Each structure stands twice: as C-alpha cells, then as structure tokens.
Amino acid sequence: MLSLGIIPWIIWLKIHDKKYSGDLIRAGLFMTTLSLILDSIGVQLGLWIYPYDVIPFIPGYLPWDLTLIPITVMLMIESKPAWSPLLKSIIFAVLSAGAGEHLAIFLKIYHPIHWKPIYSIPIYIFLFLISNKLAKSKIFNSNFNSNF
Template sequence: MNKGIERIQELFEKIHEINNEQIQIWLEYIVFTWQWWIGLGLTIIPWILWFLFRKKDSSLRLLTSGFFMITISTLLDSLGIQLGFWLYKYEVLPFIPAFTPWDVSLIPVFTMFFLQIKPNISPYIKGCVFGVVTAFVAEPFFIFIEIYEPLTWEHIYSIPIYFILYLIAHRICHGKSYISLS
C-alpha cells in the first residue's frame, strides 16, 4: 500500500479516537451547563424571532442572504479553527461544531434583521455598524461567557470581514434577479 494512504489511514484512526474522547467530555462536562443552555437558546430563539418579525413579503430575499451568511461564516470559522486562530467550547451537539449558534443562527438572523430595518440607509454605513457591533460587542460577549477564545486573532481583524460579508448579503438581497410572479 502507498505510504501516503497508510498515513491517512493512521490519521483517520486518531481522529476517530479523538472524536470519541470529545463525545465523552461533552457528556461529562458540557451538556446541561449554563453555557450549553445559552448556546441552545442562541441557536433556536433568533430563528423564532425572525419568523415572527420578518418582513414577510421579503422572506425569500432575506433567507437567500441569510443562507449566504451561514455558508460563508461556517466556512471561515472552520478555517479559523483549523489554522489555530480561535476555538469554540460548549458544543450544543457533540457532532456539530461549537460555532453553530454563531454561524447558523446569530450571524444570519442579525444580518436579515439589519437588511430589513431602515432599508434606505447606505449599505456601507450599515456594513460598518454591523462589523463594529459584531466584532466589538458580540465577540467579547462570547469570550466573557467562555464560549469563544481567540488564540491569535484580534477583534479588529473581524471588522473588514463582517463589513464585506454584509455588503455581499445586501447585494444578494437587493439584486434584480428576483422576479415578481404577480
């Protein structure tokens, strides 16, 4: 057998062992802690609020932008973890990354609400506010409650990323590719 394939098999076995150990840690130390309950709430409650208070005639546009944010923020968070920039603790479920409340709920729902509130304000101003609030309010909050730990990352690095993502989400939401069926 090829040496590279043998090494991949060995690494797979180590990863499998680590995953099993992580599940045991989750069962013993994480599930039902107050941080776990916050993570669960932050995964579910924003979507309930969005469903109740969304601009119903813009649901498709908003959801398209929201799913863009889910996809890109999940990809970037995964990359940041793999590169050792930060880590998350207190997974809601042991098989799903700990950043799920952030990337699959808070970021997209916050983006969708931001897109529908005061739609006549410049997207650049809203993008700046989005970036600053997310980097300097949300990230420190997650550090404070010990769910997120930056290792080599600074909050200031997040601002241009959130700004650009917001502008893309705005463009998706307000693009001319949506047609009226009426």
C-alpha cells in the same frame, strides 16, 4: 447555547415582513455558508477555538453561524431601508466584532488564540455588503427597491 440557536429564528419569523422572506433567506443562507466556512478555516488554522460544544461532536460555533449572524444580517437588511448599506455594514461589523466577539470571550464560549476581534471588522463589512447585494439583486426578482 441551544436557545441561541432557536429563539432568534422564532423572533425573526414573527417580526419580519413576509413579502421579503425569499430575498432575506437568500442573504441569510449566503451569510451562513460563508460564516461556517470561515469559522472552520479559523479553527483548523488554530486562530481561535470554541471550547464549548452545543451537542457532542457538533462544533460550538454553529449557533453563531446558523442563527445569530444570519438573523442579524437579515434584520439589518430589512430595517432602515433608506440607510446606506455601507453604514449598515459598519454598524453590523462593530456590533459583531466589538460586542458579539467580546461577549463570547467573556462567556468563555469563544477563545481567540492568534486573532483579535478587530481583525473581523473588514470581513464582516465585506460579507454584509455582499449579502445586502444578494438580497436586493434584480437577478433574483427581488421585492426590495434596489438603490445600487
């Protein structure tokens, strides 16, 4: 789990286009913040648990929320710029809820109690679309060509 929190950032730093760093980091920080909040709410409401802690007293969802989710979003925003943000959001949602959550369940690092991965799909779509909008917003002098 510790390597899941570090290796994706190293890969992202090497492969992303540096001129978009600020725009992508803004989107990634937004996604990180909302992921942490939503995960915390889900755990507190008893919808799911993370039975594995990376470090004692630090929740097991941190590698997902601080690394995997924002890195995936940032890479998807930057790649295939001609693709529709809605299409990208659907791909992100299906990969995250379908593959990511099921893999975490299989690895026993995430255990849904009153939640099904399919419930996450509309949430992931919505969060991706907002992150994409933030990354490409002219308000922040974005380097991306916004097609909104």
